[in-house]
Amino acid sequence: MRAPVWRAPATMLREFFRLEAAGGIMLLIAAAIAIIMRNSPAAPLYDAFQEHRLTLGIDSASLTKPLILWINDGLMAIFFLLVGLEIKREIVQGQLSSRDQIILPMVAALGGMVVPAIIYVLFNHQDASAVHGWAIPSATDIAFAICIFSLAGKGTPLTLKVLLTAIAVVDDMGAIIIIALFYTAKLSLGYLLGAVVCMVVLAALNRFYPKRLWPFLLVGAAMWVFVLKSGLHATIAGVVTALFIPLRLPRRADVSPLETLEHALHPWVAFAILPIFAFANAGLDLRGLSLADLAAPIPMGITAGLVAGKQIGVFGACWLMIKAGWVRMPDGANWTGLYGMSVICGIGFTMSLFIGGLAFPGGLHADDIRLGILTGSLISALGGLALLRLAARQR
Numbered sequence: 001m002r003a004p005v006w007r008a009p010a011t012m013l014r015e016f017f018r019l020e021a022a023g024g025i026m027l028l029i030a031a032a033i034a035i036i037m038r039n040s041p042a043a044p045l046y047d048a049f050q051e052h053r054l055t056l057g058i059d060s061a062s063l064t065k066p067l068i069l070w071i072n073d074g075l076m077a078i079f080f081l082l083v084g085l086e087i088k089r090e091i092v093q094g095q096l097s098s099r100d101q102i103i104l105p106m107v108a109a110l111g112g113m114v115v116p117a118i119i120y121v122l123f124n125h126q127d128a129s130a131v132h133g134w135a136i137p138s139a140t141d142i143a144f145a146i147c148i149f150s151l152a153g154k155g156t157p158l159t160l161k162v163l164l165t166a167i168a169v170v171d172d173m174g175a176i177i178i179i180a181l182f183y184t185a186k187l188s189l190g191y192l193l194g195a196v197v198c199m200v201v202l203a204a205l206n207r208f209y210p211k212r213l214w215p216f217l218l219v220g221a222a223m224w225v226f227v228l229k230s231g232l233h234a235t236i237a238g239v240v241t242a243l244f245i246p247l248r249l250p251r252r253a254d255v256s257p258l259e260t261l262e263h264a265l266h267p268w269v270a271f272a273i274l275p276i277f278a279f280a281n282a283g284l285d286l287r288g289l290s291l292a293d294l295a296a297p298i299p300m301g302i303t304a305g306l307v308a309g310k311q312i313g314v315f316g317a318c319w320l321m322i323k324a325g326w327v328r329m330p331d332g333a334n335w336t337g338l339y340g341m342s343v344i345c346g347i348g349f350t351m352s353l354f355i356g357g358l359a360f361p362g363g364l365h366a367d368d369i370r371l372g373i374l375t376g377s378l379i380s381a382l383g384g385l386a387l388l389r390l391a392a393r394q395r
Helices: 005-018 022-038 043-051 067-093 099-124 142-151 158-182 189-208 214-230 235-244 257-281 297-323 335-344 350-359 366-394
Strands: 053-056 063-066
Touching (some): 022 043, 022 142, 022 257, 063 067, 067 235, 067 257, 142 335, 142 366, 158 335, 189 214, 335 366
């Protein structure tokens, strides 16, 4: 018996959300809408959306910020909470839990962060202000990367996807450290002490009250306020909170709070928070744009860092490790496939935009940053996809 016609769209929607590439597709749609609005008569509406001031709280306990800052400081803290949960799980019992598993993605990710930063600095060393964006091309967008990887087809080895995911996880760890160390304003010791007290409470909850999730989230929300006021970027609170949420419980039959929260957050982050962030930050103004704009130091440094720096850093590290005999080539992979995976690491959308906003606050060089990231990510996506399909034919 045929299903009613009215059920077909709902079924198609469920199938779409089950796709591994769905998160990347949602990001792409959100970014496209932002660019279209920015270059249409709806541009004032897009600007009004970014600058709309929103107040949360009551009287003296309230916070008033433009909507784009609520997105970048608030919603992205939830994204970083999920990132922290994934990092902890991978280190404790996942792809980064043993020396043999961690050494290749660790060295590859390090190369993929250092070389792009060096290339960016080479393009911008004469401008002390522009150099501050050195970390922008160092990040890999896992959602877009997995989306492009999925388009390569079933002939691509699963081991390369596992390696790509592990590199992206280590890359996220590096980005968090960079944000904490290099993109922090002057610190307020009073608020920082409040954040430390919250950490102590989280540690006590982990030790004596590990089965309930809501106390961790409540204390984490308080920590977010203290970290925001302290001068550290507020998203750090999300990562720190995640590290204290229990992964292992006394009874193995119990689902841990970390696993529960990770599964609950993932669809919200993939299909709501990250697309909202992409929409709010990807609105590149194309009017009057020329090749001379792309050749300017900041966009060219970002583009070259993502396209050349990532593949040199990631593939170079993998090649040296394999040739030295310290690690094996991933099962079923060849050099072309490994190179294609390295090129895909140059897709640096979400975290690159985020770091760009920290490096140049107040919208400074915003269009230069967007132009460099979008150009470098597009070239890396197309180049990596072509190489992965070539590698599949070679196999």
